[in-house]
Amino acid sequence: MELLLVVMTFAGSLLALLFAAAMARKVLKFPEGTERMQKLSASIRGGANAYLKRQYRIVFIFFAVMFAILSVMALLKLLTPYVPFAFLTGGFFSGLSGFIGMKIATAANARTANACRDGLNKGLRVAFSAGSVMGFTVVGLGLLDISLWFSLLKFVFKLPPDEITGAMLTFGMGASSMALFARVGGGVFTKAADVGADLVGKVEVGIPEDDPRNPAVIADNVGDNVGDVAGMGADLYESYVGSVISACALGVSAAGAIGPGLDSLRTMALPMMIAAIGVVCSVVGTFLVRTKEGADQKQLLRALSRGTNFAAVVIAVVSFPLVYYVLGKDHWHIYFAILAGLIAGVLIGRSTEYYTSDSYKPTKDLAGTSETGTATIVIGGLSLGMLSTLIPIVIVAVCVLVAFFVSGGTVENPSLGLYGIALAAVGMLSTLGITLATDAYGPGADNAGGIAQMAGLEEKVRERTDALDSLGNTTAATGKGFAIGSAALTALALMVSYIDKVNGFEGGPERIANLQITNPTVLIGLFIGACLPFVFAALTMNSVGRAAQSVVKEVRRQFREIAGIMEGEADPDYARCVDLCTKASLKEMILPTLVAVAAPIIVGLVLGCTGVVGMLAGATASGFLLAVFMSNSGGAWDNAKKHIESGVHGGKGSDNHKAAVVGDTVGDPFKDTAGPAINILIKLLSMVSIVFASVVVGFSLIR
Numbered sequence: 040m041e042l043l044l045v046v047m048t049f050a051g052s053l054l055a056l057l058f059a060a061a062m063a064r065k066v067l068k069f070p071e072g073t074e075r076m077q078k079l080s081a082s083i084r085g086g087a088n089a090y091l092k093r094q095y096r097i098v099f100i101f102f103a104v105m106f107a108i109l110s111v112m113a114l115l116k117l118l119t120p121y122v123p124f125a126f127l128t129g130g131f132f133s134g135l136s137g138f139i140g141m142k143i144a145t146a147a148n149a150r151t152a153n154a155c156r157d158g159l160n161k162g163l164r165v166a167f168s169a170g171s172v173m174g175f176t177v178v179g180l181g182l183l184d185i186s187l188w189f190s191l192l193k194f195v196f197k198l199p200p201d202e203i204t205g206a207m208l209t210f211g212m213g214a215s216s217m218a219l220f221a222r223v224g225g226g227v228f229t230k231a232a233d234v235g236a237d238l239v240g241k242v243e244v245g246i247p248e249d250d251p252r253n254p255a256v257i258a259d260n261v262g263d264n265v266g267d268v269a270g271m272g273a274d275l276y277e278s279y280v281g282s283v284i285s286a287c288a289l290g291v292s293a294a295g296a297i298g299p300g301l302d303s304l305r306t307m308a309l310p311m312m313i314a315a316i317g318v319v320c321s322v323v324g325t326f327l328v329r330t331k332e333g334a335d336q337k338q339l340l341r342a343l344s345r346g347t348n349f350a351a352v353v354i355a356v357v358s359f360p361l362v363y364y365v366l367g368k369d370h371w372h373i374y375f376a377i378l379a380g381l382i383a384g385v386l387i388g389r390s391t392e393y394y395t396s397d398s399y400k401p402t403k404d405l406a407g408t409s410e411t412g413t414a415t416i417v418i419g420g421l422s423l424g425m426l427s428t429l430i431p432i433v434i435v436a437v438c439v440l441v442a443f444f445v446s447g448g449t450v451e452n453p454s455l456g457l458y459g460i461a462l463a464a465v466g467m468l469s470t471l472g473i474t475l476a477t478d479a480y481g482p483g484a485d486n487a488g489g490i491a492q493m494a495g496l497e498e499k500v501r502e503r504t505d506a507l508d509s510l511g512n513t514t515a516a517t518g519k520g521f522a523i524g525s526a527a528l529t530a531l532a533l534m535v536s537y538i539d540k541v542n543g544f545e546g547g548p549e550r551i552a553n554l555q556i557t558n559p560t561v562l563i564g565l566f567i568g569a570c571l572p573f574v575f576a577a578l579t580m581n582s583v584g585r586a587a588q589s590v591v592k593e594v595r596r597q598f599r600e601i602a603g604i605m606e607g608e609a610d611p612d613y614a615r616c617v618d619l620c621t622k623a624s625l626k627e628m629i630l631p632t633l634v635a636v637a638a639p640i641i642v643g644l645v646l647g648c649t650g651v652v653g654m655l656a657g658a659t660a661s662g663f664l665l666a667v668f669m670s671n672s673g674g675a676w677d678n679a680k681k682h683i684e685s686g687v688h689g690g691k692g693s694d695n696h697k698a699a700v701v702g703d704t705v706g707d708p709f710k711d712t713a714g715p716a717i718n719i720l721i722k723l724l725s726m727v728s729i730v731f732a733s734v735v736v737g738f739s740l741i742r
Contacts, residue, residue: 481511
């Protein structure tokens with residue numbers, strides 16, 4: 040079983056990475072178009088590369104400090120010696136996932152625009168192939184990291200299963216830390232540029248989106264890549280590996296609680312094998328994504344859904360014999376937990392699509408509120424986002440209940456049920472390769488529209504890129520829905536892993552015996568945890584606001600002081616806006632990340648282990664709802680604006696359009712900075728709690 044586990048997981052990673060390389064080669068074979076298009080693409084690529092180089096320098100300092108701290112803890116026997124190195128590899132692969140995805144996205148933008156000159160389907164294929172590179176790089180590197188660490192700890196250091204999963208859980212902390220830097224830094228960059236470009240260009244000056252006369256237009260396109268591609272890749276890498284490893288850890292606990300009837304190695308093997316098979320299903324699903332010329336939004340959505348639905352159905356069918364073979368005939372019913380996760384993921388995606396796509400009533404109605412001004416469209420977007428939390432929370436609640444009870448969990452012995460909940464998260468993300476591909480193609484399509492506008496291509500090209508971009512807004516929101524839903528399930532699993540970790544220390548069981556809500560430390564921790572996502576969102580939103588102010592002032596200055604910009608006789612200083620966004624985002628990403636790392640340590644040292652459990656529960660509940668609300672509000676505002684730009688409610692340039700632009704501007708940091716970063720926050724809190732559990736047990740004020 041050990042050899043089969045390693046071979047299957049490694050084979051899955053190899054298939055994913057080879058497929059990603061094939062897709063990258065396919066994209067690079069397409070021509071970039073005119074000399075002007077190539078020059079614009081090179082400017083975007085250069086700005087994105089410069090930003091990441093500066094970001095990685097700061098991140099390197101953070102990881103060096105954390106490695107030193109973890110190494111000292113290992114020397115003091117508070118951690119195993121593998122933890123510091125696991126932390127580094129988690130961060131490295133998380134960052135690498137985003138970097139590779141960004142490189143191909145910046146290479147694909149002009150190629151997508153050029154392909155749209157020949158037809159909508161060709162443009163979709165180029166953009167989707169570029170997105171596939173991101174999707175399969177994430178799952179490939181994730182499985183590679185898991186298989187390498189398992190092989191090292193099992194066959195070289197010969198550790199028992201509980202110590203293997205304990206060490207592997209900690210590289211999730213490195214992945215989450217890197218993801219938070221990437222999401223917050225990239226999110227601040229992209230939204231500062233976007234807000235600055237829209238408020239001055241569209242609203243004040245009245246020029247079209249992506250007009251080359253706008254000084255912030257290149258920074259806006261750079262931001263799409265560093266935020267929506269590099270940040271998203273790092274984000275979903277940590278979601279993916281976190282779900283798999285937490286399921287492995289709870290599998291070991293379940294096997295120990297049940298006894299000899301369930302082998303711990305087999306419970307570890309199942310989530311890894313499901314992830315590996317999911318790669319195969321996702322690869323096949325990508326070949327089903329195609330559309331016809333003149334397709335509307337529903338037809339484009341159907342084209343992408345065809346591939347994702349196929350992958351989900353196949354993994355649902357294949358998982359049953361896999362569970363039966365790995366866990367045996369006495370535990371085949373655990374299959375239904377995986378099925379519950381798959382169905383929950385699809386339903387959350389459909390719910391997100393319904394609330395954010397301009398093919399459906401909520402977003403169309405939101406566009407209609409622009410008839411009475413800016414205030415009503417802002418109110419309508421907030422209301423839509425709040426209402427949209429109901430369906431996902433019901434879906435997750437039903438999924439948790441089904442996964443718990445069909446797996447054999449009981450109140451007296453919950454171990455198998457908790458393992459089932461973790462497997463539901465694995466099921467939800469099992470087809471991440473193609474799910475992320477449908478998400479990651481969006482920024483390339485957005486950039487393609489900008490290049491088409493700036494290069495002066497014919498109107499039909501911009502119409503095609505706008506159709507792909509609008510679809511990308513919906514699929515991006517759907518991808519965020521998957522990430523948020525899986526984060527909630529994974530966070531529950533990690534909370535249980537934290538309790539198991541504390542129970543493993545001398546005196547630990549007594550420290551965590553009373554988890555009732557009437558315990559003051561649990562209650563205080565619950566309130567603190569519920570508050571953390573709001574504080575985190577406030578910090579990131581303020582960061583976008585401060586950065587955007589500097590961009591708005593700079594764009595206004597250039598319009599005022601550089602003669603000939605509006606007449607097209609002088610070029611704006613694009614580099615100045617890129618540099619402003621870079622400096623602001625790198626500065627602003629530090630504080631939110633430090634809050635996420637420090638909070639569980641401080642709460643633990645003051646309130647003890649029970650306070651930490653309360654904090655994790657509060658952060659998971661409020662964070663899930665806040666992330667869904669912000670993501671869906673932002674997506675709906677964006678597509679309401681695009682719906683008006685299609686010609687309804689006065690069309691482009693009307694007062695209704697200007698109101699929608701303001702709504703979209705409010706929604707930008709909602710959906711692309713604060714919202715998606717919250718799901719990383721709730722998992723990072725759990726990861727840090729697990730890593731520093733020994734410190735809390737040994738030194739907390741309340742024992």
